[in-house]
Amino acid sequence: xxxxxxxxxxxxxxxxxxxxxxxxxxxxxxxxxxxxxxxxxxxxxxxxxxxxxxxxxxxxxxxxxxxxxxxxxxxxxxxxxxxxxxxxxxxxxxxxxxxxxxxxxxxxxxxxxxxxxxxxxxxxxxxxxxxxxxxxxxxxxxxxxxxxxxxxxxxx
Ligand SMILES: [Zn+2]
Ligand SMILES: [Zn+2]
Ligand SMILES: [Zn+2]
Numbered sequence: 136x137x138x139x140x141x142x143x144x145x146x147x148x149x150x151x152x153x154x155x156x157x158x159x160x161x162x163x164x165x166x167x168x169x170x171x172x173x174x175x176x177x178x179x180x181x182x183x184x185x186x187x188x189x190x191x192x193x194x195x196x197x198x199x200x201x202x203x204x205x206x207x208x209x210x211x212x213x214x215x216x217x218x219x220x221x222x223x224x225x226x227x228x229x230x231x232x233x234x235x236x237x238x239x240x241x242x243x244x245x246x247x248x249x250x251x252x253x254x255x256x257x258x259x260x261x262x263x264x265x266x267x268x269x270x271x272x273x274x275x276x277x278x279x280x281x282x283x284x285x286x287x288x289x290x291x
Contacts, residue, residue, distance in 0.1 A: 141165060141166070149207070152207060163192075164201065169229065172225045175222040178198050185197060209226045215240075241281065242280050248285075
């Protein structure tokens with residue numbers, strides 16, 4: 136999505152949130168996530184990138200901004216357990232999708248790398264669930280834990 140669309144959506148959401156303003160730091164945090172879509176960043180990673188452009192920003196502000204953006208569904212938050220830390224990525228609303236999530240996640244148990252995986256072969260499972268239980272699936276979230284290619288190589 137182009138930068139002006141992102142800004143427009145941010146503006147709309149902030150307005151709905153009770154007339155909050157589009158600030159430089161809110162926009163910067165969101166743009167950093169947008170520019171790095173597909174990489175799953177911790178608040179510290181985001182802080183490092185944002186502070187290159189805006190050295191006055193503090194880590195606490197980045198945390199608060201991420202919480203706000205998450206409340207407004209502009210960013211997705213994934214708790215990966217492995218290293219006990221929470222990672223962020225641009226929300227799927229801004230990444231083309233409407234109701235469905237972005238991608239699935241492959242998580243390396245050794246180096247904690249997180250990789251996106253795009254193929255979605257779950258429609259037939261969702262149909263099956265609906266037929267079997269009457270439950271209509273709106274979304275799903277999948278995490279695969281294992282060893283990445285690099286870690287597999289090192290193991291040999
Ligand atoms: Zn690995
Ligand atoms: Zn992801
Ligand atoms: Zn899926």
